[in-house]
Amino acid sequence: MNALSITATLAFALTITAHSYAQLTPAYDDIMIPMSDGEALAADVYIPSGCTSCEAILVQTPYNKEMFEAGLPLGIGTNLDAQPYIWVVVDWRGFYGSNGADMTDVDRGQDGYDVCDWISAQSWHGSQIGTWGPSALGNIQYQLIGKHHPNHTCAVPIVSDPQFSYTSYFYGGVLEEARLQQLDALGYGLSPIVMANTYYSNIWQFAETSTYFPNQIEIPTLQIGGWYDHNIDEMMTFYKESRNEALLSVRDEQWLLIGPWVHGGTGIAFVGSSIQGELTYPNAALVNNDMAWDFFDYYLLDSANSWNTTAPITYYELGNNMWHTSTADDIAIANTEDLFLNPGNQLSSQTGIFSSTFTSDPANPTPTIGGATLHPTLDQGPYDQSALDTRSDLLTFETDALTQDVSTTGRISLTLYVSATQPDCDIAVRLVDQYPNGDDMLITDGIKRMRFRNGYTTSDESFMTPGQVYQVEVDLPFTNYTWLTGHKIKIYLSGNNAIRWDVNMQDGGTMYTSTTPISSDLTIHHDAAYPSRITIPGNNPVLAVNEKPMTIPVEIYPNPAQEELMVKTEGQFERYVIQDMSGRTVAAGKLSGTKISVASLQSGMYLLKLADEAGNVQEKKFVKN
Incomplete structure (x- = not known):
């Protein structure tokens, strides 16, 4: 089996929540659906027994429609007749059964529109079409939404947002190398265009503008995401915009569900599984399926299931492990509190003194341990980071044990004052919850390349003068978390996080070329003149102890x-x-x-x-x- 087949098999774990040795037999197998440009896409159609005119759910996949013969999603498995919908599964143009279709000027939104035309013309179809799918299967739903097919009734995009953006590939200006490798292995072939545009430019601006269209949404959506997914930050922004810019008649029919879930596609965890990394969330198991069923039944079957009374946002509070709802368009807390870096590895509510130094060696980078990853060799989700504590190429700062719970909702950021002995470096941040037993469970992470501290264009690029102190902001993705009483807030600061992100050679040379790695001493200044700090959205009391009192006279x-x-x-x-x-x-x-x-x-x-x-x-x- 080649790399593409292997990774496609892994990706299919996203879609199947029930497994069986039995296989489904499509009512129409490998049927070719004509496209408006004269090409054709391969599809399988699954029709439950007794259905003469049923509503349809469309799935468009780049991961081989044949895999759905092992079982349909939403917990259906092979029990097709236990649910009322026709399922139409189509291979993307250029993939698997649709591999022969012309790839010149591909418009996947138009392909979806043509598929909807074909479905609507079939005698076995009623009048309405829903769409479903995670990741790439979610992204293509947005492209179809933008075409406004009259029979496209509702959509459930999962762990996905529509925008092709610079920061989704160069987070903090640093290439998310492992994910790009995985996307290439899945057959997307994105590396040439991404690596030809390592700085923000008019090309990226055009790509972002042309793929971001919350104002084009004219149907109800149930957008499903996970706190441990790499798309979560973009999803939170897009949902807020869709609540404010979608067609007025459907603005109040945009729903958001955020659970304690990873992206899926590698490992055993997926959207809706109870096991996520090294943690387990039994009360979140398959909530996504339950809500999707209610959503589809309400819009496709006119079910009187009161879905319309569902709160717009349903979200999971990590740490406390509880579900909450909100009627707002954004759950971020505007108020913030600062914790300052102090000597002795402390986080304190008071400004620190002195500075702390570590050596970053690109030849021996700090390893990635879990997180919002997407690569077969990397763990995905929350993992204990305490193995890093034995390394000398990082710094840690933590509060004392909390005397009461501390909660945050929104985007945590760090303001750091950095000097180095080389002209460039990266600042990688891991935010963790230190449990009373000493485990350091990852919550979220981020990174920033110092040459891009002022922006991501070529004119923004600015190297460091060795020994000079520079301010840099490191932003972390949107999260919702509560550190419980007795736990500690802790951060790790290092010069790299590999293999998830590209390793900076630190020589100030051309990025992403083979050069000799150069070690650099990185100093984090944390005194009154350079108050390095972490800013946490929330409404909490004093977050940390003040400087420790001395009893020695x-x-x-x-x-x-x-x-x-x-x-x-x-x-x-x-x-x-x-x-x-x-x-x-x-x-x-x-x-x-x-x-x-x-x-x-x-x-x-x-x-x-x-x-x-x-x-x-x-x-x-x-x-x-």
Whole structure:
């Protein structure tokens, strides 16, 4: 079996939620449906017994329609007669049974329109057509929606959004290499066009504009996504836009379901399975199927099942593992709170001091462990990251054990102040929930290439001067999570996350070419002048402990001081910071011996902060004459 067949087989796990050794026999097998350009697409039609005029559900797939003979989706399996719909499964133009169709100027939306024309003309069909499918099978539904076929009644796109965008391939300016490899293996052949356009340009702008059309939606949709899916951020944006820009008569008939699910297609987890990565969500099992059935029955069969009273948004709260609903078009919380990076690997509600440094080595990159991946060699979903703690090529920062639950809904971001010894680097972020047993369960992750800190065009590109400090924003995808009492909020910062994302050679050279990897020391500054922090949407009390109090006495003299300040203590302090009364750092350094020079300070009152290796801080005020 070749790579395409293998990966297509894996992808089919997306669509089948019941397995059987029996096989279905289509009523029409390998029937060729004529297209308006004179070509034809291969299809299988499954008709339940006793059906003489039934409504149809259309599935358009690039993963081989023959696989549906093993069982239909939505839990049907081989029990075709237990449900009322005709299923029409069509191979995409250029794939499998439709491989012979001309691929010049392909318009998959028009192909879907032509299929709907053919279905509507059949004697066994009633009058309405629903569409269903995940990933690519969801994307093509949006293309059909844009053609406005009169019999296309409703759609269920899953883990999919319609837009072909720069950041969906270059998240934070970094190629999501593993996913692009997988898409190539599935036969999409995207690498040539993606790799020819590694900077944002008019080409990307045109592609994004022409594939983003919430204002073209004229039918009801049930959009289904997962918090561990790589499309979740784009899905949340598109849903909000569809609620505000769809045809006025159907704006209130756009529904969103977000569960604790991965994208699927690799591994055993899929949309609707209870097992997701290393976690299990029994109360989320097959909720997607149940809601899809109610949705289809309401619109295709005119069922009096009260679907119209369903809340527009149904979403799962990770951590608390509970379902919620909302009537809004967006569940993001506007209010935010900051946690500042501090010495001793702390996250605190107070501004930090000093800085922290690690070495990023492209020849030995920090490995990907789970996440919103799409590649057969990578785990998918939430996985424990604690194996990374033994590595020296990263930093971690965490709160103390929380004294009450902390919840977030929206897009978490990090503002970091970075310097490096080479002209370019990446900042990879992993956000985790540290359990009381020490497991560090991944919630979400992101990355940013420093040369793109100002934007993604060639004119935005700006390299680093070694030793100079630069501000960079690292955005994480939309999430909904609650850290429970006794747990900790923790982040990992590293220079790479491989093989999910491309590894930066750090030499400032041309990207995505074979060059010699160069190690770089990356310093994250986290003092009052450079307040590196994580910003969390939510309405929470103080998220973390303040600086740890010291019980070891400290004496400083003379006070007032002129030239030097003497420190007398039994504590093992390693570093110091001097701040003026506005909080501005005016001096800092390593504490060598017992003397600190204050000769260069202007007259006035100052605050001396002393810190040990564990991040314990002692403060003393003094006067400079």
